[in-house]
Amino acid sequence: MSTKEKTEMSNTKQFTELFSELERCNKSEQRKKIGEANEIVDRMDDDEFCSIFEVEIFDKIFQMIEEKKMSMENAILLLKHVGYWNALKRTCVYGFIESSLNEIFEKMIIEESEKKDEKNEKLLADLCECYASLYNDFPPEFSLICLPYLLKIASNKEENEEAQKEVEMALLAISNIEYYAKMQNELYLNRIKEIMKHHQEHHNLTRLAYQSAWQFLIYRFINDKSLEEVITNELHFVGEARRELEELVRNVDLKRREGKTNGKEIKEIATLMRWLATLNVYFKNCRLKNKELVGLFSCIIQVFRASKDNFKEISRNCLFPLISAANNRAVKVDYLLKGDVVDALLEEIQQPTQNYRLTYECMVLSLHISIRLGAENNEKICKAKRKATKRKIFEKMEEDGYEDSMTSLYEMTSYRSFMLRYNQPVKYLSDYFVFP
Incomplete structure (x- = not known):
């Protein structure tokens, strides 16, 4: 097939045709074609990825292994790469879970881990990595088996490219272990702390690897509030x-139109989205007051402003951790005000052409900040801040279209539904919004 023909074909069709050739190849040819297939996976968007990796393709891989048409080594080469992108994008591909391949992997992991002698630790680690990265609803009992092997890989301190990639893949697989998979601190805490502290001193991890380590730890925080002091x-x-976040914003051109990103940017955009999701979990659960939050809020707003024109999904995801922070009494509302949150919300709300979903989330956040400002137990502390914020909003109202924008937004059924759903008195709400 010519380069031009490949370019004109969809990623889905290219992958399907290449995959269909695998069972007719010898081991070395097959390995080369798997490398080509993995390159196609790198270019897939979420819809293409999900359409390909359904139960049938995993059953076919299982069949080829059973019929000796694909070695386990080659199958792992393909599956580790597919698992990498599944865990990175959180695409929720359930084909593996429902497949025969899942059953045989579970059986092999248990049998290999129970061996007393001649245990193939490389095979076991590879199986655990595939299983953890492909299984979005990771069974808690398997986390107890897989986690020690994956942490061992992640603890490799070599800084060559191959070692960094293996560490990244292991930490990404670990980050796929959801919060409901409860485990004792002794199983992971010292090792994950060592990995993080070494990186903070030597910067040996990739950005994705470091984010993955944090994501895993923050998920544990949901069920174990004693981790907050460590975190x-x-x-x-x-x-x-x-x-x-600052590093990612410098390295990703968020002003570029969506659909024109290269492979490296796809990975870094996914890492950015994962950080925002991790921050959302942290703000829902944190209880310690921290003045550094002002700078973090400012940074989130920087991402919000940079992405709202061409990467609206990123900008919406910036608002979720801010909403969680505004709802958390341990987070001072003053930190949100100093972090430039209110100005950014008002800028978006007054846009003459509004994105409904984005504007709605801005209004949700504005309401929560208003509730916090008007809380009775903050009466003395918030009086001056409330007046200052009110003044800012009224100044914004003088700009063209602002009052009309607020009035029309109030008319939206979903916003009224939101007001009814929260069903709580907002003492100073009239100070912040213009109603008809």
């Missing part, structure tokens, strides 16, 4: 998250 004060989560 916030020992590992300095707030400052590290801010630094990582």
